[in-house]
Amino acid sequence: MGGVTDTVPPFIAAHLTHLLSHFPLTLKVQQMWSSDKYNSTLFDRFTLLIPYCLDFIKWDIIYNADSPSTAPDFIFGPEDCDFHPFHMASSVEPTQPNNSFNDWNYKDPSRLLNLVQYLRDQYVLYQRKRVEAVDDDRLKFEISTIISREGIEMHLTSSAEKPEEVKFAVPLMDMNINKMVPSCPWRYSQKIYLQVVYPVGRIYLSAPSAPRLKLVSSPELKALFSIDDIKLPPWLDGMCLAEYLPNLEEYLEKQVLEAVSLVDVRRHFIEALACLFGRPVEADPVFCRKATFLSASGVFTFLVHIIIPTQFPKQQPALMLQSSQHFNAQMAPIKSRLISDYPWSPRWEIPLMAERICEFLADEALNFKRQCSEGQLQ
Amino acid sequence: MDNPTLQKIAISGPTLASLIQRFSTSSSSIDGLLFGHVTHVTPLNLTDDSSTTDSPTLLATVTGFLSSPSPSTTSFFDSSGTVNTSSLHRLLLHHNSSLLGWFSARRKTPIRPSMHEFSVTASLSSLSQFSSPIKNATQPSNFNPCIFLLFASPTSDHTAHIHTHEYRAYQFRRAGNSFEAKSIDIINIGPAFRGHYGSFSPNSMFPALDCEIEGSRMKEDEERLSRMKQAAKDKKELDDYAVGFEIGKLSKLMGSEAMSYTAGLEDLYEKMLVKIQNLTRSVENSSAKVLELENHNRKLKHKISRSAASE
Incomplete structure (x- = not known):
């Protein structure tokens, strides 16, 4: 939400940024627009996508740029025309949020978050009642x-x-x-x-x-x-x-x-590769799903990207070579296809797996070098 | 007790037009009260088909409204949507027709009642002290202010030259705590609306005439004197506009003299046109000034909100 502050009045921007960064679920702002007739660049209404039941519910939140001190209004989805969060029978009396409406303080950025949270809780109860009926x-x-x-x-x-x-x-x-x-x-x-x-x-x-x-x-x-x-x-x-x-x-x-x-197995595998290729240029330290090494065959230097599947070692890693010396017409470095059909056995010890990849790459590097010089000529 | 079910909500063409005009000229959302009357109408179904039932229909006719920019300090409800009865009483002070409900007009929003509008309507329709008697009813019954008219302009309006105004009418049912959509009849003049004349009741609003005698203190006399002076001034201004339109001259338009009076008549029309032109020009100038002031106010408001937020 980088551009929020330019087009949204500051008090709304404060509420919205607080809501998006502190809400326990991932919210999305689908669209924002302005209510103003003359100045259509000052956004004061937006559609919020709220995760619910593995789907999203869409609520329109209506502020008024002209009167920042008033609380926003909500328009719920067309299929929820019976959802009235403050008039729900037999639910807990909404004393708390009702009060927060009465002394709505627009200078407090957490107000919108509290309101959305309360409304979503009420929505959970509302849907539960519908299903129970x-x-x-x-x-x-x-x-x-x-x-x-x-x-x-x-x-x-x-x-x-x-x-x-x-x-x-x-x-x-x-x-x-x-x-x-x-x-x-x-x-x-x-x-x-x-x-x-x-x-x-x-x-x-x-x-x-x-x-x-x-x-x-x-x-x-x-x-x-x-x-x-x-x-x-x-x-x-x-x-x-x-x-x-x-x-x-x-x-x-x-x-x-x-x-x-399996994360640790992958980590050992990357460590084993490091014994043969040297320190990785880049590696995924948390899930160990990716590692990149710098390698050379004679004077031809290239990067080896190793993409390790979650099913490793049952599934073999995919390899991709990237030349450090050859570029295509768009000035992007030439890359090989994803290679995942080299000799492999899940029963090998991890150091052996690394060794076999190293051996395979010694041959493959020559193929890739040829491919690079051809690719560059075209 | 819940209100009886309305079959229809009727609004006269000019009232609807002036509501929409108020909405489209205001810079932001507006809301306000709706006035009118509720009548039992026996439909005049003069068809040969005898199967049509003759049950009387309940018709609510909106004849007037009172609007204010929303949200504002003069609203009759608070931010949680609860109606403030004392400010509602104050708003109704000068209205002699009965309160039917309220309306909300908001720009660029979906045409569905919002959370806030639901609360206000629920609160307003529960106030039986503001109910009005149903006319022509078989037994005396009352009607709570439970009508809600919603106006909105579409959210994605890329064509700035076309103004779309959507509107919906609802009756709030307290039994089910829900809005019931109602069809709106727009009453215009013509044979199709003959049925409406049966329920017509004139309710033109004359300004309160100043004819009280009580209280003869000096200060009040002075006040009255200045008011009379103002009235005399207004009258003179009006008379200026009517120069050349003296009643005496009009008699010349009839009879044998009329033929020779064409030149005079044309002169009269010319003067009228010049006056109308002057009038339009001054209206145009004053609207431009109003717009300028409104824009200035808006800029000031944004400045205030910006400085408040940066605190």
Whole structure:
């Protein structure tokens, strides 16, 4: 949000920067625009994308550049026309935030964050109520078994085109992945969720069909562990979530622990490479997924990029050579293709793996040199 | 008790036009109160089809409004959306037609009621002390101010030359705590609107005439004297505009003299045109001055907000 301060009145910019940098979830500002007729460069309204139930909800936040001392107004999504955060029956009386509205202090940058947090909490309750009101016995049973999970979110989608569906985002495993990675760079807590989608309202079906299941993780987790490599255990007939989840969690926990232990294997591998190639020019110190070495074949010097998969050593690393002396027509250094078909065995000791790569590169360097001189001539 | 369900909300063309005009000329959002009356109408369905039910429909007619820039200190609600009854009473002091609800007009926003608008409407429609009697009702019943009119201009308006104004009407239902969208009838003159004349009730607003006698202290007399002087001055100014339009001359337009009076008539029209031209010019000049002042005020406001934020 580099440009925020130029086009947004300072008091709004202060609220917004505080919100974006301190909110526990990754928020996005989709668009910003101005309400002013004459001066359309002063932005005082914006659309906020808030993560909810593995999807986003879109809220328009309406400030008034003309009267900075008034609290912003919110316009919720068109499908949430029944969501009235301050008029929710049987919820906790909104004494606290209501008061914060009454003595809204625009000089306090944390006000917007508190408000958005409160509104999102209310939204969680609102959706929960909607889902609980769905007349479906299986669903009611499933809810009763998983409602106690901390951080569970649910959503009832109803649109004219599609049949009604209830979506759950079930947080899996009570483990803090961030703490398991030494010197972890992640700002947000990494979690793995199981998305469970139940079709509802089809009473004529005699045997309830399996829900749609999908594992979802935050994109940053990919550096350690790819959720796509996980094969979900099958959903048996007549199964319920309370039966399904413990097995899945046990299995996932093993996978995560293994993924964490593989970081050290990769680190050893890079260290073994360093014995042969010298100190790496660049290396990923946390997840050990990448390393770059400087190498030479006679007078021909080149960089070797080594990309190590999370499944290492089962999967071999991919190599890419980059010349330090040859450039193409765009003045970019000439690079080889990604090489991952060289001799490899996952059963080799790690020093042997490094040695075999070194041997392979001695030959490959000559090929690459030829390719470079040809490439440069063209 | 919840209000009876409205079948329709009607607004006269000029009232709607002047509301939109107020909205489009204001520099920011505006809101305000809606006045009018609620009537039971027996529809005149003069069709051969006898199956149409003759149930009376409940019609709310908006005849006037009171607007203020929003948010402002003169609003009838606070920032949490609760109606302040004493300031509402103050606003209603000079209005003799009954309160039907309120409206909000905001620039470049989706045309859906906002969180704040919901709170204000919920609060306003719960105030039975501001309710008005339903006319022609079979049994005496009252109508709480539960109408909400929403105006908005589209968020992505790239064409600066076309002004789009969307509007929606809602009735707030306290039973379900929700807005119910209502169709708006715009009443204009013509055969299609004949039905509306049945429920017509004139409510033109005359300025309060100054004819009190009580209180004859010197100070008040002085005040009255200056007011009378002002009135005389105004009258003279008006008379200046009417020079050449004396009633006596008008009689010449009739009868045998009329033929020879064409030149005089043309002269009259010419004078009228010159006067209108002068009038438009002075209106133009004064609008330019108003705009200049508004821009100046805006700049000052931004300066204040900037300096406040840098503190």
